[in-house]
């Protein structure tokens with residue numbers, strides 16, 4: 001256990017955690033919503049500091065990032081716990097694990113330097129903080145992020161975007177790219193399905209865009225919950241008007257078999273995904289992608305000016321037809337970070 005960085009003691013017994021927008025008030029020996037921060041006599045401790053539950057080399061496309069270091073490998077780490085309780089979670093064995101104190105105790109401590117060495121030794125161009133919400137292992141992530149920049153490796157987060165302003169300010173100088181799971185544009189969805197709020201996520205997305213962190217968004221389209229075309233249209237307008245038409249948006253198909261508490265639903269019909277794709281395109285979003293439909297042509301990158309195929313995707317394999325991030329036909333930029 002390591003003392004947490006983002007909290008304040010309210011009195012001898014109670015602390016307020018300031019790591020994410022839940023701002024949990026935690027009584028003595030209690031834990032926050034994420035079950036990962038424990039108050040011991042007025043001091044807040046992180047249970048998962050230095051305790052990755054998963055370490056893998058992944059294609060960056062798997063996160064997904066389609067416009068950031070395409071075709072590169074990323075060293076991915078994740079820790080136990082999450083600050084959301086999404087019923088649709090597809091990584092719930094990690095994110096919603098119980099008895100975190102006991103489970104973290106038996107995991108090996110891995111130094112930030114060891115993570116860096118593994119990333120460099122395996123030819124990765126970046127380190128991804130992923131699998132579960134990186135906010136809940138942020139102190140550990142930040143130490144690795146600082147080392148990564150010293151050694152010219154990029155840092156990418158795959159996040160629900162619910163971090164506090166205090167944490168966001170601290171990570172932005174070291175954060176090169178982030179994929180935020182924008183689950184819906186409906187506050188009721190966030191409250192009912194995720195036990196959280198939409199507004200702080202939108203506020204953080206705006207800040208990240210202003211700060212010029214490379215941003216991609218993902219929306220999982222769940223039948224009856226987040227498949228409303230009018231809500232999808234609202235997200236598309238938000239991207240095109242408040243962010244930037246060049247922000248890549250991934251529209252993913254839901255599969256009940258791998259979900260935490262939605263196993264009784266049907267898989268999303270591909271027709272709905274295609275309809276959402278067209279709505280996004282019509283709103284002006286330039287780079288829209290379908291997800292979890294292997295081999296679909298809508299996973300490819302097309303030039304937003306002349307429509308030529310620029311990057312072909314087969315699962316996580318890619319074939320580049322562009323010329324240094326520009327369309328080979330009309331030379332328009334494809335808005336790719338190399």
Ligand code: SF4
Pocket residue numbers: 017018019020021022023024031032033034035036037083135136
């Ligand atoms: S990280 Fe968020 S959910 Fe966890 S204790 Fe802190 S405020 Fe609560």
